[in-house]
Each structure stands twice: as structure tokens, then as C-alpha cells.
Amino acid sequence: MSPSRRLTDAHPTLATVAQRAGVSRQTVSNALNNPELLRPDTLARVQAVIEELGYTPNRAARQLRTRSSHLIGLRFEPAQEGTSNAMMDRFVHTLVETTARTGHHILLFSGDPADPLDGYDELLRATAVDAFVITDTYAGTPQADLLRRVGAPFVTFGRPWDEPDAQHPWVDVDGACGARLATEHLLEAGHRRIAWIGWEEESRIGEDRRSGWESAMDAAGEDTGGLGIRITDNVDAARMAAHALLEDPAVTGFACASDTLGIGVLHALHERGLRPGADVGVVGFDDSMGAQVAWPGLTSVRQPLEQVAVEIVDLLHTVLSLKPVLEPARMLEPTLVVRRSTQRS
Amino acid sequence: MSPSRRLTDAHPTLATVAQRAGVSRQTVSNALNNPELLRPDTLARVQAVIEELGYTPNRAARQLRTRSSHLIGLRFEPAQEGTSNAMMDRFVHTLVETTARTGHHILLFSGDPADPLDGYDELLRATAVDAFVITDTYAGTPQADLLRRVGAPFVTFGRPWDEPDAQHPWVDVDGACGARLATEHLLEAGHRRIAWIGWEEESRIGEDRRSGWESAMDAAGEDTGGLGIRITDNVDAARMAAHALLEDPAVTGFACASDTLGIGVLHALHERGLRPGADVGVVGFDDSMGAQVAWPGLTSVRQPLEQVAVEIVDLLHTVLSLKPVLEPARMLEPTLVVRRSTQRS
DNA sequence: ATGAAAGCGCTAACAA
DNA sequence: TTGTTAGCGCTTTCAT
Secondary structure, eight states, X not given: OOXXXXXXXXXXXXXXXXXXXXXXXXXXXXXXXXGGGSOHHHHHHHHHHHHHHTOOOOHHHHHHHHSOOOEEEEEOOSSBTTBOHHHHHHHHHHHHHHHHTTTOEEEEEOOOTTOTTTTXXXXXXXXXXXEEEEOOOBTBOHHHHHHHHHTOOXXXXXXXXXXXXXXXXXXXXXXXXXXXXXXXXXXXTTOOEEEEEEOOTTOHHHHHHHHHHHHHHHHTTOOOXXXXXXXXXXXXXXXXXXXXXXXXXXXXXXXESSHHHHHHHHHHHXXXXXXXXTTBEEEEESOOHHHHHSTTOXXXXXXXXXXXXXXXXXXXXXXXXXXXXXXXXXXXOOEEEOOGGGOOO | OOOOOOTTTTOOOHHHHHXXXXXXXXXXXXXXXXXXXXXXXXHHHHHHHHHHHXXXXXXXXXXXXXXXXXXXXXXXXXXXXXXXXHHHHHHHHHHHHHHHTTTOEEEEEOOOTTOTTTTHHHHHHTTOOSEEEEOOOBTBOHHHHHHHHHTOOEEEESOOTTOTTOOSOEEEEOHHHHHHHHHHHHHHTTOXXXXXXXXOTTOHHHHHHHHHHHHHHHHTTOOOTTTEEEOOSOHHHHHHHHXXXXXXXXXXXXXXXXXXXXXHHHHHHHHHTOOBTTTBEEEEXXXXXXXXXXXXXXXXXXXXXXXXXXXXXXXXXXXXXXXXXXXXXXXXXXXXXXXXXXXXX
């Protein structure tokens, strides 16, 4: 058995490479960061030694010198309103992959859930990260205010609800558009009295989505009176709300603010012996695992999370390069994933 | 509007604090790292200045000097076999919180999915991380071999299937125990012929779980012939497998390797007009969102992911402190979350 | 108990 | 095109 080695052992440095290649340390540094400055043969020689020794620049030293850690901070919360865990996973994965393309990594940190600002300042003062991605913007954007104040680069996933003309870069998904898509889809299937089951009024995301339902109904000349319900995000609450609404046999469509709510409606239909799709159309929101496995399949609005991540990284690079941000606000459109809960046949 | 400031501006350093407090830089450093060396009044004075200036030591400089980044590397994959996205989320969150308590952060990196080793070596050579947490151990542990070879500290979530006496520290959840729990629960509810719907034979995790079903059935004196099915992890495959098994009316129980499979069984019952719980008992695995929202509620085996994370961090600290690891292999037991799919009433 | 000196590995600025 | 010098902010060692 070979002796256990510590991480620190035997790491070649610039000096090792330089000596071996018969050049100065600076030349090796240039070979890495400004290869066009070297004569081709010198470059080749240096690169060969780098390869041979398996040399990788020490991050700490580089960071100390350049004041750039190539680390992007992301405060990692448990499930958030409007963003189920699995959604975060899709988002974060693309974020990791996309930032990796420019040698950046994601640094996860935690913070007191009661204090949306917790954690940011310390990482900043320690110069541990170059920038932040902020995801919990649904309750205002105090983090954005803080970071703007201290001049730290950041991009948010989520628009600044309370300050529509805040100048910071953000990417968001148009929830109203998603709900409109859902409602129009139900209208096309022949449903007229389409109910909305959404979240409490305090939820900005919830109200935004609801507005999409309203506008689609208005455009179709349908009355929404008594059809818009606000409840907590919970299967049973939705089940009971659906039962109440279904007392009126004219109600044959449900657009919901989440898959959880949509599944609650499905349960109510089941209990009433109504057939999802054939008798009553139901659309959820988020295209979560629940929507995929629910019986008989729940049509749902899917957010382009991968694209959100890509756009965020793009904005991040612009911000970090100190270039002016041409399009600091980017709204992406969700799509509808059709399953049997809205199919008549 | 205040002028935009770069991250680098105006960060106080040791020297700033020292000057302000009228001591040497060294004394400030000691105030931070060896406060017991200072006279109480000096310490108080220095701490006051640190507080006043909002000083936080520069990570890069400290890392360069101490060769410790306080960063833990975690390769972030999309959904993995046996670990749904939402599960990873629960696990990672606790990991972030627990490591934070000792000033560590999680660094996410990606790697070529086809190469389980991709990414590790580079971070190691750059001395970017102090240690790794490895989660994708279901297909062997080549990463562990690599890291052991180069002497890098790490802990795996998942036992070394192919090398049962590998000496590296790991934490895992006893899947056989979980399946046994599920099967015994069904037996207690009065079911005798209990089928197993699991994954393909190549899956170590799948075979481990299956063995728990077998041992529980054996202990109860029940024959398992023809009752153990191996399919891909997919609702429809499970639905069809369940239909086939239900041709034998004596089959009234299903233990499954995942919630997806359990939900497939629920769909089959529904199509046959059988009542989950009352007529046929079904148990899933993972306690995912699907199990919670499935109609009428799917009993499921829940992994103690939070505890897994805590144990991993504990092992990590031991390894990083170069102390001998007393209990390098830790097997945790899952629990059963009972819902209506196994309730007779 | 406190201070001075040295150096971790790198790159920016300048000199050759 | 390449080499020399200096210094990023910190901690370790040794002297006081």
C-alpha cells in the first residue's frame, strides 16, 4: 500500500515548470494567460512541460493576485414558493455546467431563513466570490439592494416585483403567459367556465399567474366572477375547493398555480366519478414529478429553467467584464406540456 | 446615485486593523486565530476595531498561506438512479448548513457524465478544495480509488459495492432494511402473496432492496416464486407488470424499489377497480413528492438524508483533522411513512 | 505578550 | 519576446 499523501504534496508550481522548461516564471504565466505573446516554439516547449508535470495554477495564489476567485455564490434554500425542489435542481445543474465553461464554479452557502441578507456580506468581505446569483426574489429584493449598494455584481432569477424599474440584471419566466397558455388551451378544448385555483393574495408570483388566467378569460368574453379561488399550496385544500366549484356543473375547466393544486383537483374529480380530460380539463404549473406520475397525467406549464440558467450566466459574464449590460431584464416564456388531463378523447 | 464600486475597493486588511488598533499585524492575526495569546485588554481593543471596520480575513491570502480553502467539492449530477432530484436537494441542503458551521462551503462542479473521474483531479491540482463528497457510487467507486491514490480526503454517500472491505469512510442507507420494513408492514396488514417490483439486475441498489423483500418473505415462510419482477424505473412499465401479477387474485401486496414504480401499481389498481389499501397494499421507496400527492397517498420508505449529510460532515472533519477514523463505515436505517395505500380501513 | 522577517504562488508593470 | 522586481494579505517562525 502506498503511503498516504496530503493534498499539498508535490504540487508543481510556476517555478517548477519554468526551471524544467528553461524559461522564467513569467514566461510560464504568459503561456497560460497570454499565449500570443510567446514565440511558438517557446510556447510549445512550455506547454509540453505543463502537460508532463500535470501543472495547474494554484487558485489561491491566482485569486490573491487577480482578486478574482472565479466563484459564483448561490444561497441554497430549501424548497421555495413557486419553485419546487426538483425545479431548483434542474436550474442549478445547468448553472453549474454553464459557469464551468468559463472556469467558474458555484459556491453554495446558507443563511438564516428569517434574514434574506444573511451570508452575502461575509462572503463579499472575504472576497470569496466574484458575484452572486439570487433566486429568492419572490418576497422583494433586499439582497439586490444590498449588493447594488456595495457594488457587488449579481443577477437575479426573478424580477424585482416592488421596483419595476430597478436597473439590476434579472431573468424571469412569464407566469401570466403560462397561465394564459393554460387557459387558452382549455378554451380550445371547448371549456367555457374555467376556474382558477391559486395561492394567497400576498404571493406576487401567484397574482401574476392569476392575471394570465383573467386576461385569457376576458379575451374570450367569459365571466370570471366566483371562479377565482385563493388557497394555500396543498392537495387537500385544492381538492375541497374543486368540490365546491364543481357544484356548478357548468364548471368544466381548472387552471392552477401549481401541480400540487392541479393534483388536488384530480383527486376531487376522482371522488366525483368525473373523468379528467373527457369531462373536466385540468392544468397544473411547473411540470413536476407529480404532474408526470399523476393519474391519468396532468397537463402542466413548464418553465424553461435551463434557458434561465444560461441567460443568467450570460448576464453574469457581461457584468463581470464591466461591460454595459444591454438587455438587463429578460423575460422568458414557459411552454405547455399536454397530458391526458386535458384530452377529450 | 452613489458611484458603483468594485468588490475590491476599500476592504480593510490586517494592516488597516493593526494600524488603527496601534498593534502589529501579527497581533491582529493572533486575535483572530489564537486569542488566548493576547492580553485581555489588547484583545478587546483589537476586536473592537475589527468590528468597527467590518474586517473579514481575505480568503485567498489565508488559503495561500494555510493551504486550506475550506471548500468541499461536490460533483453535481442530474437525477441519479435511486436518488431522485428532490432527494438530492434535501441532502445538499443539510450538507450546506452543516459544513457552514465550521466555516466550510460547498463548491459545485460538473463533469462529463460518461467519465466518473472528470473534474476531481483538476480541482485537486489547483488546491481549490480541501476534500470531496462523492455521491455517485452506484456504479462502482473509481473516484474513491483515484482520490485515495492521490491522498485526497473524501467521504462517499454510498457504500463501495464492489469492494466491501474498502477502507475509505462512507455513509449509506440500508436499502434491504427499507424493503424489509415495507414487506413486513404489508404482512402485518394481512397480505401474504407480496410481489416485488424492482429495477434491472445490474442495479446494485435495486438488488440490495430486493434482498430485503426476499428475506422478509422467507422469514414469514412465504414463497417468492414468480413474484419478483425486474423492470425499468417507469410508471407504465410498473403498471403493466402489476396488471400481469394481479391476474393471480392471491397477489394483494406490492413492495416497490421506487415511488415511480409504486405509482404505476396504483394506476393498475385504479384501472382494475381495486381499492389501494383496502384490496391491495402498495409501498413505494423514497418518499418523493409523487408518493405524497398520489391518490390516495402512497406509503413509502424514507431515507434519513439529513442524517446522512450530518454523518458525512462528521467523517469529513475527522479525516481533515488527520485523526484516525474510528467508524469509517456508517449504515443508517430508513423509516416507513404510512399513507392510505396500505391502510385497510 | 508582542513584534519583525520571511514566504506561500501568482501576475502586473516594467526593463532588457 | 523574455526576464526582473515587487507585492497581493495572510500566517509561521523566531526574536524580543
